[in-house]
Amino acid sequence: MRDEGFRYQAVEKHIMTLVNSEALKAGEKLPSLRNLSRQLSVSISTISQAYLELEKRGIIESRERSGFFLSAGAMRLPAPASRPRPALIPTISKRSELIQKVLEALGNRNLLPFGVVCPAEELLPAKTLARITAATLRSNPAQMMDYAPVNGNLELRRQIALRALDAGIGVDPDEILITSGAMEGVSIALRALTRPGDHVLIQSPSYFCFLQLLENCGLRAIEIPSSTSGIDPQDVKNAIDQFDIRAAILVPNFNNPDGSLTSDAAKQGVVALLEERNIPLVEDDVYGDLYFGEHRPTTCKSFDRRGEVLFCSSFSKTIAPGYRVGWMIPGRHYSKALDIKTTTNICTASPNQLAIASFLREGYYERHLRRLRNAVKNEMEALLRSLHRHFPQDTRAGFPEGGAAVWVELPRQIDAVDYFYQARALGIGLAPGTIFSTQDKYNNFIRLSCNGIWNREMEQGMEKLGSLAKQMAEKQPRAVG
C-alpha cells in the first residue's frame, strides 16, 4: 500500500517538475499513460491514478479521446530559479525594528490575510474545541486551576507520542516536554545549547522569529540556501567545514517562508553530517502535518540515533494558535531543557493542555487535518492562478508540496518593504522578504500566506497587489549597489 502510494506520488512529482520547469507549457499534451508507464517503470493504473489526482487539482484536464493536457488556468509561475545564495559569513541579525513594524501590521485583522500564517477562523475547530474545553473545565475544575507538571500533562504527552509515529519518531511520553507553542521549544533549545557569540546554522530564507531569537540571544547566523528542494547536505558540509557551529535550526518540512521540502535522503544526510561533528539540530516541524501529498514526510528526528536532534512542533498551525500548546523532544538535552522551561514560565497552562489532549483522544484531529489540508491546497491553487493572471510577467513562485505560504519573487526593481507599506495602505497584509534573512538577499521577495479560504475579496486583493507590482516595476530600475 505504502509503496504504491509512494510510486503514485513520484509520478505526480515528476509531472510537477515538468510543469514548474516549463518543460511542459499550458495547453500542451501530457505523455500518454502507456508511454509514461514504460518511461517510469510504473503500472498504467498508477499513472492513471496520478493523472486523475492532478486533474482533480485542476492542473491537467482530459479531453475526450485525446488524452491529458496541461490546463491553461492551472499554469504556474516558474519557481524562483536562480535563488540568491546567501553569503557564507557570520552575521548578527539587526532586523528587530523592521520585524516589530511588520508584526504590528500582521496582527491587524482588518487587512486581507495574506500576512499571517494562521488558518482562517472558519477552518479552525472553534466550536468543538470550545465545547471540549468547557466540558473539561466542568469535569475537573481543580486540575484545571492547578499548575501542570513542568514537563506537561501525561495524557497530552501520550497522545503526542502516538502521533509521532507518523513522523517516523518512536518516543516515550516521558521524553516529551510540553511547551507554549513551537517557538517556545526553539527558544528553550537554543538557550540550552548556546552562549552569546556562538554561530548558529540556519536556512536562508528563515522564519523571521528565528532571526529575532538569534539577535536576542547574541548569536551569529550562518545562512545556507533553502532551495525548492530544501536543504542540500553539501551546503551544510561547506558551512560546518568553515565555521565552528554550535547548533543548527532547520525546517526540513515546508520551511516558512519558502515552503520547501527537504527529501528524506537529504534529511538523513544532514543528520549524519551534524552528528559526526557533534552539532545539535533544532528541528522545527510545525508544518509537517500540512502535507499535500499522500503521506506525511518524515523528519530529521526519525534519523537521530544519538539524541542530538531537538524536535519542536505545536498545534498552532493546525488546531488553535491561541491555545499556545506545543511540544519538544529534546533528546539527550532533556534535563537542561526541562530546567529552562521551569525558569521560563514554570509550566504550560493546564486547561489548554487538557482540552487539546481530549481533542486528540476523541479522534477529532485526523478528520480536521484532512479538511484543513484540502482547503489550504485549494487556496494555494487559486492563489497561484491569481498570481499568474495579475502579476508582472517576470514574477516567480513555486508550488509548495505543503505548508501554508507561497514565496514570491517580484521583479528586481520592487523593494519588498516599500511594497509591504503600499499594500498595507490598500488594506492588504503580506510579509516582505527582507525580514527572512540577516542579509539583503530577498529585498524583492514577498511571502503570501494561505489560510485555507478563497473568496472574491481575496481575488480582488490579488488583482490590486498585481497592479501595484506592475506600477512599481515600471518605474526606473533602482540602482543596485
Place this chain on the structure above:
Amino acid sequence: MRDEGFRYQAVEKHIMTLVNSEALKAGEKLPSLRNLSRQLSVSISTISQAYLELEKRGIIESRERSGFFLSAGAMRLPAPASRPRPALIPTISKRSELIQKVLEALGNRNLLPFGVVCPAEELLPAKTLARITAATLRSNPAQMMDYAPVNGNLELRRQIALRALDAGIGVDPDEILITSGAMEGVSIALRALTRPGDHVLIQSPSYFCFLQLLENCGLRAIEIPSSTSGIDPQDVKNAIDQFDIRAAILVPNFNNPDGSLTSDAAKQGVVALLEERNIPLVEDDVYGDLYFGEHRPTTCKSFDRRGEVLFCSSFSKTIAPGYRVGWMIPGRHYSKALDIKTTTNICTASPNQLAIASFLREGYYERHLRRLRNAVKNEMEALLRSLHRHFPQDTRAGFPEGGAAVWVELPRQIDAVDYFYQARALGIGLAPGTIFSTQDKYNNFIRLSCNGIWNREMEQGMEKLGSLAKQMAEKQPRAVG
C-alpha cells in the same frame, strides 16, 4: 481613614513585636487600653480596635474585668533572630539538580501540602472561572482560537491598570505586557538586562527559581540579607559599592520563602540607590495582594521616576496558577521586553487572558481576595501554634504580615535536605532551606507553605514533623565545617 488604619496597624505591630521578642509571655497581661493609649499617643478607640482584632486572630484573649492577656495557644515562636548573613561574594548557583528533585516532590499531590505555595483548591474560584471561561469561549470562539496580540489582550491590560493604583502604580494599559505568569516576566526582564557573567543582586533567602534562572543565564548572584523587616538599603549600598551589578531582583512584599516585608521608606531608599547607579530593578510583587494588614503595601515601582523598575506580577497566587496569566511593566525596557516575549512564545494564550479579564471586570477578584487572605492568615496562625506545640524548643519562626509561607529555623543539628527526604517518606511535603540560596546558609531552615486550609490531617502532619525534628535534633550534633 487611611491614617487611622495605619495607626491601628501600628498598634497591632507594636504588640506583635512584644510577642515575637518574647517580651510578653503566654498568659501575661497586656498593657491597659489607657496606658498604651498614653504610651503610643493614640486614641483609646484605636487601641481597642487593635486589641479586638488581635483577639479575633486568637493571639490575645479578654478576661472579664481583668483586661487582655496573651493567649497560651497563640504563643508564637521567636523569629529567627540572628539571621545568617550571606557572604558578599559573587556565586554561581549550582542548585539545579537538587531543585529538580525537590520540585518533583513538590508536584506530588499525595503529600501533605506544606511544600507548594499555591492556594488550596477549595479556596480557588474554580467554578466561577470555569463558568466564565466557558461563556467567553461560547460568545467569542474565533478570538479565543486566534493569537493574542504580543503585548496581550487590551481589556485584560485595562483591568490590570485599574488595580495597579492599589500598589501605588499609575500606568497606561499600553505600558503593560502580558506574560505567562510572573516567572516569565522575571525571565524576560533578566534576559533583556544581562549577559552571561554579569552580577545580579538578589535577596538571601530568595525564591529558588530565581537561582535556577541565574544559573541558566550564566549569571553571578550577589546575595544581600533579607531580614524580618525585608531589605535594608544599607546592604544594597554595600553591595553596589563593591560590585559592578547589572540588575537586581527583589521581592519587597512578602518575599518567598521568608515572608519579609520591606517598609515603604526602605523601598524608596532602595530605588533611589539603584537609580543613582543606573541599575535596573526587577520587582516581583506576586504576593503583594496577600497582605494581612488593613492596606496593601506599596511597591518599589511606585517610587520609580525613570522607568528603571521592571515590575512583575501574576494571578498565580490568587486566582488560578494553572491559567498562567501574569504581567510586567518593564518601564523604559518595554521594547526589548516585547521583543523577547515574541521570541519566547509569541504571546500568552488567548482564552486564559480573556477569562481572567472577565473575572476582573465582573468584580469577582476583590471579593475572592478578601476570603483568600483571611483563610491564609487563619491557617498561618494555626500552623504557628502547631509549630510551637510540636517542635523542638529552639525552633524559630516569625509571623509574616502577608504572603503564603512560614520560614522556620530548625535546631542546627538538622540538615534540611535530610529532613525533606524523611518528611517525604512520611507523606509530608515541605521545601528545604538549602535551595533558597547559592550559599550554604540555610541548611537548617525549611519553608512551610500556607495554602489557606487547616484540618486534622495537617495538624497530625505537623505533629509528625515535630517528632521527626526532635529525633533528628537529639542525635549527635553533626560536625560543622
